[in-house]
Amino acid sequence: MSGGIKAKHQRLVLVLIALAALIGAGLLAAWALRSQASYFYLPSEMAARPPASDRAVRLGGMVEQGSLKTMPDGVTITFMVSDDKGRVPVRFSGIVPDLFKEGSGVVAEGKRAADGTFVAGNLLAKHDEKYVPREMKDMTDSQAHKTGENVQ
Amino acid sequence: MIATLGLAALWLAAALAVLQLVGAIVTLRRADNPLGAVVRSVAAVQGGLVAVSFACLIWVFLETDLSVKLVSENSHSLKPLLFKFAATWGNHEGSMLLWVSIMALGGACVALFERRLSEPAMLATLAAQAFVSIGFYAFLLIASNPFARLDPVPAEGRGLNPLLQDTGLAFHPPTLYIGYVGLSIAFSFAVGALITREVSPAFARAMRPWVLGAWIFLTLGIVAGSYWAYYTLGWGGWWFWDPVENASLMPWLAATALLHSVSVLAARNALRAWTVMLGVIAFSMSMVGTFLVRSGVLVSVHAFAVDPLRGQFILALLAINIGAALTVFALRAASISEGERFALASRETALVFNNVMLSGILGIVLVGTLYPLLAEAMGARVSVGPPYFNAASAIFAVPMLLVLCVGPLLGWRRDRLSRLTWKLWLPLAAAISAAAIALTQGVSVLSALGLGLGAALIPASMLPLVGRNLRTAKLPLWGMVTAHLGVGLALIGMASDSAFTREKLIAINVGQTVAVGPWQIKLARIAPVAGPNWTALEAGIEASYDGATPIKLAPQDRAFWAPPQQVNHSALSTRWNGQLYVVLGQQAEDGRWQLRLWWKPFVILIWLGGLMVALGGLLALLGRVASDLRRTIAIDKIAFRRKKQGR
Numbered sequence: 120m121s122g123g124i125k126a127k128h129q130r131l132v133l134v135l136i137a138l139a140a141l142i143g144a145g146l147l148a149a150w151a152l153r154s155q156a157s158y159f160y161l162p163s164e165m166a167a168r169p170p171a172s173d174r175a176v177r178l179g180g181m182v183e184q185g186s187l188k189t190m191p192d193g194v195t196i197t198f199m200v201s202d203d204k205g206r207v208p209v210r211f212s213g214i215v216p217d218l219f220k221e222g223s224g225v226v227a228e229g230k231r232a233a234d235g236t237f238v239a240g241n242l243l244a245k246h247d248e249k250y251v252p253r254e255m256k257d258m259t260d261s262q263a264h265k266t267g268e269n270v271q
Numbered sequence: 272m273i274a275t276l277g278l279a280a281l282w283l284a285a286a287l288a289v290l291q292l293v294g295a296i297v298t299l300r301r302a303d304n305p306l307g308a309v310v311r312s313v314a315a316v317q318g319g320l321v322a323v324s325f326a327c328l329i330w331v332f333l334e335t336d337l338s339v340k341l342v343s344e345n346s347h348s349l350k351p352l353l354f355k356f357a358a359t360w361g362n363h364e365g366s367m368l369l370w371v372s373i374m375a376l377g378g379a380c381v382a383l384f385e386r387r388l389s390e391p392a393m394l395a396t397l398a399a400q401a402f403v404s405i406g407f408y409a410f411l412l413i414a415s416n417p418f419a420r421l422d423p424v425p426a427e428g429r430g431l432n433p434l435l436q437d438t439g440l441a442f443h444p445p446t447l448y449i450g451y452v453g454l455s456i457a458f459s460f461a462v463g464a465l466i467t468r469e470v471s472p473a474f475a476r477a478m479r480p481w482v483l484g485a486w487i488f489l490t491l492g493i494v495a496g497s498y499w500a501y502y503t504l505g506w507g508g509w510w511f512w513d514p515v516e517n518a519s520l521m522p523w524l525a526a527t528a529l530l531h532s533v534s535v536l537a538a539r540n541a542l543r544a545w546t547v548m549l550g551v552i553a554f555s556m557s558m559v560g561t562f563l564v565r566s567g568v569l570v571s572v573h574a575f576a577v578d579p580l581r582g583q584f585i586l587a588l589l590a591i592n593i594g595a596a597l598t599v600f601a602l603r604a605a606s607i608s609e610g611e612r613f614a615l616a617s618r619e620t621a622l623v624f625n626n627v628m629l630s631g632i633l634g635i636v637l638v639g640t641l642y643p644l645l646a647e648a649m650g651a652r653v654s655v656g657p658p659y660f661n662a663a664s665a666i667f668a669v670p671m672l673l674v675l676c677v678g679p680l681l682g683w684r685r686d687r688l689s690r691l692t693w694k695l696w697l698p699l700a701a702a703i704s705a706a707a708i709a710l711t712q713g714v715s716v717l718s719a720l721g722l723g724l725g726a727a728l729i730p731a732s733m734l735p736l737v738g739r740n741l742r743t744a745k746l747p748l749w750g751m752v753t754a755h756l757g758v759g760l761a762l763i764g765m766a767s768d769s770a771f772t773r774e775k776l777i778a779i780n781v782g783q784t785v786a787v788g789p790w791q792i793k794l795a796r797i798a799p800v801a802g803p804n805w806t807a808l809e810a811g812i813e814a815s816y817d818g819a820t821p822i823k824l825a826p827q828d829r830a831f832w833a834p835p836q837q838v839n840h841s842a843l844s845t846r847w848n849g850q851l852y853v854v855l856g857q858q859a860e861d862g863r864w865q866l867r868l869w870w871k872p873f874v875i876l877i878w879l880g881g882l883m884v885a886l887g888g889l890l891a892l893l894g895r896v897a898s899d900l901r902r903t904i905a906i907d908k909i910a911f912r913r914k915k916q917g918r
Contacts, residue, residue: 130609133623137545140627144634144667151663152642152655159654177654193778193859212776214505214856214867218837228656241506 163205170231178207178237179226187221200225200237211239274339277327278418281368284320284375285408287313288401291378295398299391299466307394311382314397317404318379325359325372328417332359337428340419341365347430347833349804357440358431363565363581364417366444370561371407373452377481378404381456386903387477389469396463402595403455403554406588414584430833433805439499443492447519450489451557454526456481461550462596465603470543475536478550480895482533486526487888493519494881505839505854507869509768509877512660517640518560521633525553528629530888531622539683541610541619545626551596556633558589563640614685621678628671635663665717672724675758676731679751694734702727714770721766728759746894754887761880767873778856778863788870790851791815797864805831807840810855810864814844826855850874 160170162180170176178200186199195212198221209227219225219242227239291313298307328341332355337343345362346355354361360369378400381393388396411417460478464470496519501509510516529549536546566582613619639655646653676698680691706723714722732755736744773788784793795811807829813821824842831838844851849872856865 129612136623137627137630140631141634144631145638147663147666148635148638148642151659152638158656158658175656175658177656189859193861193863194776194856194865214776214839214854214865 161202161205162200162207163202165207165231165237166205169235172231172233175228175230177226177228178209178239180207180224182219182221182223182225184221197236200227207237208235209237209239211242213240213242216242273327273330273334274336274418274420277324277331278416280320280324280327281371281408281412281418284317284324285405285412287317287320288375288404288408291317292398292401292405295394295401299394299398302391307390310394310397314382314400315379318376318382321372321375325368328365328368329356329359331418332356332365335428337426338420338422338424340421341417343421343425343428345429345431347428347804349833350431350436351803353438353441354431354436357444358435360444360448361431361435361440364411364415364419366448367407367411367415367565368417369445369448370452371404371411373449374400374404374407374455377453377456378459381459381481385477387473387899388463389467391467392463392469392474394463395466396459399459399462399466400455403458403592406591410581410584410588414581428833430804430831432834433829433831433836433838434503436804436831437499437503439495439503443495443499446488446495447492450485450487450492450526451519451522451560453481453485453488454522454554454557457485457526457529457550458554458596461547462599465547465599468603468606470536470547470607472537472540475533475546476895479530479533479537480892480899482526482530482550482553483888483892483895486523486530487885487892489519489523489526490881490885490888493523494878494885497881498878502841502843502852505841505867507772507774507852507867507871509874512639512657514640515564517636518563521636521640522553522556522560524629524633524636525549525556528626528633529553531625531629535619535622536610539611539613539619541613542623542626543610544604544607547607548600549626551593551600555589555593555596556637558585558592559637562586562589611684613683616681616686616688618678618681618683618686621674621681624674625671625678628667628674631667632664632671635667636660639663661717669720669724672728672758672762675755676727679732679735679755694737695731698727698731698734701730709766709770712770718766718770721762722770725759725761725763725766728762729756732756732759746897747891750887750889750891750894752887753890754884757880757883757885757887759880760876760883761878764873764876764878764880768871768877771872772874773870775868776865777868778859778865780863785866785868787851787868788849788872789817790868790870791818791821792853792866792868793821794864794866800827802829804833805829805838808855810853810866812842812853814851814853816846816851824851824853826853828855828857845875848872 159177159179162178165178180200180202183199183201183206186197188197189195190197192212194214195210196215197208197210199206200209201207209229210232211227211229226243227237228241228243229237229239232238291310294304294306294310294313298304298310331339331342332346333352335342335346335348335355341362341364345365346358350358358365360366378397381400382397385393385396457478460474460481464474464478496516497509500511500516501507529546529552532542532546532549535542562582562585566585639659643653643655677688677691677695680694702723705726706719709719709722710716732752735748736752739748775785775787777785779785779794781794781796784791786792791814793813793815795813797808797810800807800809807827809825809827812824812826814824815821822844824844826842827840829838829840830836839854842853844853849870852869852871854867856867858864
């Protein structure tokens, strides 16, 4: 703007800079989203295409009936998360959400350990009767029961 | 009776909005039209009527009038009075009535108090405000009537979602809405200026207080919402990049950019088209946010009712309003002449940089929020989470914060960077030492960067005061310094929370003690307690900081019975240097109790910094309003004297 560029082109230069920044933001977003695109996994997908062990992903499914166990430390639980085609063991240390229980849906945030266990840092269960994590909207209770029965 | 009155007032207000729009348009076409004289009064009366309607809704909630459908679905006679009151907007219909009330009252305030705008610009602004309002009146009256009745009247109400039964409900939604909807005034000003071709520094000075006002409330609403989520969800986090949070962040980013560009237009008559565009974008983001939150596209505690008709209605309103505004912009953009020029090293360049970076963050957040919805519409299931938002927004935020250290020191139009070098050694030294100390403590690079930037911002934000007579320094200058200082403090709070938090998750017996950070935490007892509409198990915690006398905390696990739901109630203890956060979990089979403990050094700075940002806005607003008042009084005096002389 000062120096080489003629002052009368200033508006054009400003518009171009703004455009370049916004296109940059768009490309950056697209690039970042491409590597994030499979951030959400169903149990069957996780078994078929396991994510790298250092990547934080979400695993969503139903907590299998009878799979919930508490470890001796009193704060670590293990359970199986399943859909109609696969199941993944999950380990979680923490205070479980109030509406977390066997046979209902859950989204676990965490990483996949080398032995295939999903180590969750956070569990998203229903906030209230009306709340379902967005990824699980199409998993109905009937599906949950079916999943539970299949296992039993 | 009261409900009927409220509904009648609402219909009448909607009719007045139509009259306001028609009156303003015909007067714009023919200045001598008699309707022109009443447009301002119509806007004022419309505001009054909606206020009456909203008061009626509060009334039926306080009375728990169960013949009103909304009350019976969202309230309960046994609920504490505060939550009966706040439940008024703790539901879809009530929150939309709150939206319309703020919009109408905002329009009334503009009609009554705005004196800088020319008469045509005022008419065009009130026309735009009426145009937007009519859409929302239609939405309210057709698809979300808050006063719908029930017959037969149920014996008892269903109660309010226990997660919402918190003092936060009394503050967070109204403040956020005043901010959201207050931006509609900036939108109407921008459209009005485009229609009358009056994009000028005078227009910017007229618009600035309204933008500031909305922005202050938006900031407060976001701060309140963040703190509410922090203490109520029991996760110890303060920002989750949840779509509903992003819905409030996007208008804030646009409004922050607008706030800075409007001061360039006011002071230097530059960034003319861009400022008008931002005025349109800011309120568009409010409407996008409302669509995301209220349409049922996202399912969350904020989406009260899932009704596809409502989603389509809001989407149509969104398309009509944004489409109309952008059309006016496209038609008039060419006629907005280019503003004053400026050199590369100037205050203007720094503010342009701020605007571009804020727009970049806005783009990142918008794409990250909408992409999963679009992907889902095409059959793919995708989550976008913190890893994306943190990294992508930092790419824009870090350069912006660096320039923030320098920008306020630069002069308008043309300056020399070499003039500043001697001033910048203190922020630079602070940044390097803070980051270096943090890194030796084994802190992550991103946290160290945040601490360094925050440490630089604190002295840098105060540099504009150096060499000034502090007694004569104007309020807007103090406001800017306070707000930028708040940004620095909030940044330190965020970085400190992620770098130094100590967490302990444990199951212990009553009587046992556990250490977290410098604290010794003893679980003294577990006892049942009862509230007005819940029972709970309460832990008696005795917490001692560094061997000092123990303080008592009482986290609870509450069971509400209307509607039946478990809610965890955490306990917090705040010291000058951090916050202790205690959550009571469940009882293990062997009788031990789960406790989750956090020691979070300086976490409170996040919200204190946020409050300072809002306070800075308030100081600037007071300064602007005071000087406007002085100007108005002076003009009146001159007019009075002329009249006297003329006689």
